[in-house]
Amino acid sequence: MLMSLAGIVFGIGFFIVTQAQTSGFEQFFIRTILGTNGAIRIEDKIQSTIFAIAAAGHDADASKFEVAADRAGRKYIEGVEDPALITDALRKFRNVSGVSAVVQGSVIADSTFKNDAAKIYGINLEDHLAVSDLGSQIVRGAGGLEDFRTTPQGLLVGKVLADRLQLSPGDSLILQAGTEQRRYRVSALYETGVSDIDRVRIYMHLGEARSLLKKTSGASFIQVTLFDRDRAPQDAAKMEQVLRHGAKGWQEREKTWLEVFRALRVSSALTVSTIILISGLGMFNTLAMIVIEKTKEIAILRSMGYTRSDISRIFIWLGAIVLVMGTVGGWIMGAGVTYGVSKLPIRIRGIFSADSFQVYWSIWHYVVATLTAAVVVMTAAVIPARRAARLEPGDIIRGTSQ
Template sequence: MSPNLRIASRFLTAKKRAMLMSLSCIVLGVGLFVVTQATTSGFEQFFIRTILGTNGAIRIEDRIQDTMRSMQAGGQNSNSNFYIALRTEGKKYIEGIEEPKLLVDALRRFENVAGVSEVLHGPVIIRSSFKSESVRAYGINVDDHLRVSDLGSQIIQGHISDFRDKPSGALLGKEMADRLQLTVGDSFILESQGESRRYRVSAIYETGVADIDRVRIYLNMSEARSLLKKPTGASFIQVSLFDKDRAPQDAQHMVAVLQYSAASWQEREKTWLEVFRALRISTAITVSVFTLIAGLAMFNTLAMIVMEKTKEIAILRSMGYTRGDISQIFLWQAAIVLMLGTVTGWVLGAVVTYAISNFPIRIRGIFATDTFIVSWSIWHYVAATATAVIMVMAASLIPARRAARLEPGDVIRGTAQ
């Protein structure tokens, strides 16, 4: 152990209460920082998992066509048939996918693409014996769709195999089933463009996203084509990726290659993602107040120790301890408290995070959960530590430098008089 560290650790005992105050603030600051980051990130990541599990990483929707403004050379009255393109006017979007099979084949060649599913959707009216509602029918090839969504794990009643095996089977969202008072095995009628057909509930799913669970009814693709009278084409193609974070680059690449609009999950859910980001930053700032108080407490404690230990500082200087040594002795004190506080704060943060993860809370709307969602990430602990180190060490610099500036002769003369 270096002489300076040895002296610092003993000096710490001089102001036990004040040091404990600083220590408590660091523990609270680090612990709460970790907890708030774990919960806000937890909900954010769960939200991302939900949107990937429902709408996929990328959605290919409309064909893009460049448009040009042109003019006839020679003026209005000229008989010339010579045209020149002036400039590109913009892009025109043609709704839907005309040749889904070709597009699916092309998409499967992208390196990062894990799964592709064509989807056809359209408005229908659903009638149960209880009531009628306007909903949207989604035609899917179930095995393809299971590769681009979490539909399989979102089933809460019934079995996906029943849906696969029976052409007249349908998957209903939980909210829709509740409103229509339908359960697995019940039959209902779908009406579209003047035609009515009877279907049976194969299974009920719950994504937790209200807009999906209330209005989305899944049919087998062949049934959907027949009901919606769309024998060819698709409304969109849902794509899942091996690396979800590369979605914006992949989407851009797909647009360039395929000439279809491609929206990554980050682009589609930008609003919610921004909300989560703002929430995470604001909680970090709020909780950092504890660390700021810890810094101020440390400043106060060290300033008091410097005032009380002037003669010890003078005697150390008389023994050959340099100004740097004196400064280091006080910075070591701050570092020791910081280390103890940070480690204890980590433990507190981890324990509280674990406790919160078991805390019952029912959330439906943007996702479905019955407990608090937390995220375990080393970076929360790193960020909490960095905040504490910056604030506490910055606050300790002033008293440490003040101690180093003390003139031993002045101190000893003052004490002797």
């Protein structure tokens, strides 16, 4: 029984730890991605296409247009035509905390060392700081954001790209868009931790980007942050309907990675649950053995007037005690190991940047672990309990005493 108890403790403990870790990395990824690309992105104007025209017959009033209202009948026009108008409209949404119009384009970045493909993001710094963690993502550059703010030709370059081009703050960089070539100055290097971003993205002032890309009006997209990030899908749908522009919440945008994290979380939960399951089997065996060993005692209790339910309850209680002790022990172990793991140094770069194990504290990890253990342990207890209750005292005592 002690081994089963230990198994329950370890099972619950590991369940909590693995869930805390996978959820921790997932939450960290979400924070990173929200801090870089915002909660909602508004891009591409929707134009409803006319797909059916009823031609006029002989009736004078029969001529009419039928306009498509469903997604299949939509046509998207690239970019946001009037960002000021859309920005104003977006700010009226109660859940919107920040809006930033971005002009985006492809360039060739040419340093003295080599050239490389890059994407420029023309931003209004103050607006963009409100919709991203750019301010806290600066990793090199003494002047940092202040230098960028005061230098019209200033650039914020992703750290991976800067390393490839061997750029440091203060260096100059030539950007080429089509036939246009201009020299800029690196104000600071930033690192989001998402290598796909840090490898290509260069931030520059919005006006400069318009000039370089020859996009005198409009925006490529509008980045939006929300007070309640979980409401992004509903808000995006509403924005799309009201603004007639495509709107994608972060859940839809990052669906692939979120599915990967979900699969990892479920997979680790299933794997660790086998420890609980094996402990449950061990407990089932132990209780079944106890029923066999204690048949005389069960018979004597029945002879005293204890009912079948009373006998059954003894074994259920035994299971419940193991469950309670195992749960409390598992919680303590889970919380302790989760705390210890959160202090372990580990350098992660790729889909996000972290220097220690990420954990996420959630009461639901404890609840689900407990429920899993409860189902396993109580099932393991109920079967022997029912077997014990079915024993006939007369048969047992007769077998013993004759």
